Amino acid sequence: MERLYLPAIIKGMFITFSHLFKKAATVKYPEQKRPFAPVYRGMHVLKRDEMGRENCTACGLCAVACPAEAITMVAAERKPGEEMKFREEKYAAVYEINMLRCIFCGLCEEACPKEAIFLTDRITPTEYNRENFIYGKDKLVEPLALEQRIDVTKRQQYTRD
Amino acid sequence: MDLILEKSILIIVIFSITLVIAMYSTYMERKVAAFLQDRIGPDRAGPFGILQPLADGGKMFFKEDFIPAKSERWLFILGPGIAMLTALMTSAVIPWGTSIEMFGRNISLQVADINIGILYVMGFLSIGVYGIMVGGWASNNKYSLMGAIRASSQMISYELAMGLSIIAIVMMNESLSLSVIAEKQDSWHWNVLYQPLGFLIFIVCAFAETNRAPFDLAECDSELIGGYHTEYSSMKLGFYLFAEYINMFISATMISTLYFGSYNFPGMHWVGDHLGHNWLAIIEVAVLFSKIIFFIFFFMWVRWTLPRFRYDQLMHLGWKVLIPLAIINMLITGGWMTYVWK
Amino acid sequence: MLDSSSSSYMPIVLQSIVALGFVGLVLVLVPMLGPKSKGSTKTDNFECGIEAQGDARVKFSVKYFLTAILFVLFDVEVIFFYPYAVNFKSLGSPGFLAVVMFVAFFLIGFFYVLKKGALEWEK
Secondary structure (H helix, E strand, C coil): CHHHHHHHHHHHHHHHHHHHHCCCCCCCCCCCCCCCCCCCCCCEEECECCCCCECCCCCCHHHHHCCCCCEEEEEEECCHHHCCCECCCEEEEEEEEECCCCCCCCHHHHHCCCCCEEECCCCCCCCCCCHHHEECHHHHECCCCHHHCCCCHHHHHHHCC | CHHHHHHHHHHHHHHHHHHHHHHHHHHHHHHHHHHHCCCCCCCCCCHHHCCHHHHHHHHHHHCCCCCCCCCCHHHHHHHHHHHHHHHHHHHHHCCCCCEEEECCEEEECCCCCCCCHHHHHHHHHHHHHHHHHHHHHHCCCHHHHHHHHHHHHHHHHHHHHHHHHHHHHHHHHCCCCHHHHHHHCCCCCCHHHHCHHHHHHHHHHHHHHCCCHHHCHHHCCCCCCCHHHCCCCHHHHHHHHHHHHHHHHHHHHHHHHHHCCCCCCCCHHHHHHHHCHHHHHHHHHHHHHHHHHHHHHHHHHHHCCCCCCCHHHHHHHHHHHHHHHHHHHHHHHHHHHHHHCC | CCCCCHHHHHHHHHHHHHHHHHHHHHHHHHHHHCCCCCCCCCCCCCCCCCCCCCCCCCCCCHHHHHHHHHHHHHHHHHHHHHHHHHCHHHHHHHHHHHHHHHHHHHHHHHHHHHHHCCCCCCC
């Protein structure tokens, strides 16, 4: 009875063997990357306008829209000397996103009335502690220098609809 | 004293080679599995992932080692110890080559040339079942116990067929000693040509004994969580997994030694006459290791091709198919040698 | 032929010392290397995440016991074959016929076990 299975086993083993010589389907990340969609939802960014002023006014709509309750903020009033830093009289003194809670759904991006928060195609880097994953304004607001600004024109098309 | 020194050095060399081969079997398993599945295996730890086993070993060493509250402490520690011990001791009687002449002495490449070689190996194989049984019992966990009982039932059922299939070879060579069996498989007179059925039975039993390939019910992840090694962590688990790979190495060695001509290869007398005795011994060791590596690859090849046996199919195969076949094999060999081939 | 003198077993003693030393050393030293943390749930037995119920000392099926007993019986038979196999050539034809009868007795027993169903269900 056992012999009846042997030819099938041997045939099967030759099929497996032939796979040794076929090309592997692996993509060797990070040397090779697969292309992302133009509206890929990765790490967040708090944008500035053309004059370098922060767009965010701490209205809290993104925090309300977030299904995972990942966003928290503390609002503050703009002092007289800070007109070039913040666009309107209210700004976010503390703005924190807990990246571990975030599900990268993009509802905050859709909810924002000031086009302040967008998701980019950057991937959140790894950390060893849970505390390091609560990103404050230092990691979220984009840099002042013009070359380092993040391009979100394709996403703005979607949010303006 | 010289003899003790000579043997100690040989033992330490063979030990190190066994451990290194077992370590790199884990690497080879992952790479072979990957290539057979159209992907590449580990390739980040060093070029082509060569340092991966070191990373795995390091991880095993530095994990936390805890003993579950309700378990039997000493038996818990003893289980993997037995498994590892029996795996390491079986390599003592295997002839790795003929002999090397160095420093004016004839150093034989076999640690212990006892005249009951095969019985020694089968004996240690049987004790190996204790390692699993003790581990499962000492864990005090229903699932571990079930897994351990099933695994040990499987192992003892296939031990019978294994012992029976070797008897035909012992009949042919009239000695239980492995060095005699290796010597008699001169050039191309490998035992597989004389005992194809025995070879088939032995290799199926070898798969079942090492709890591998299609017979790996004892440790399959989806059925009994981890089976008998669920409750283990760190080095104790490392010992169980490592003992499995060492057992696989020893099974491959036994298959090569008993059926595939051990260190012999066609043309060895020509090499011996032209290159001298020492070179012949070195080439013989290389030939044996290439056969062993081929069989280890064969083990992995079968593992990633065949689906797992169900437990009752496994027992049916062991008791109702292999034992009668092995007995018939023995009777045919005996009858042939007595009446036909004087 | 090879003698079974005690000196040829000495390397096995050596190997067992090396093996025991290695196993003992690792089992003693390695637990000291890892971190140790106290936790009550951690040391509980693993039962797929549910609360463990009762002890593990439950009765298990008698089929496994039967397998073990049958293994002992047939292993004794195999043990008797080994000395016969070593002296096979010198025993010649009458020896072979004696062994055939021996095997026949065991096969009768095997068929009895088979028909009685001791090797059924699980096996």
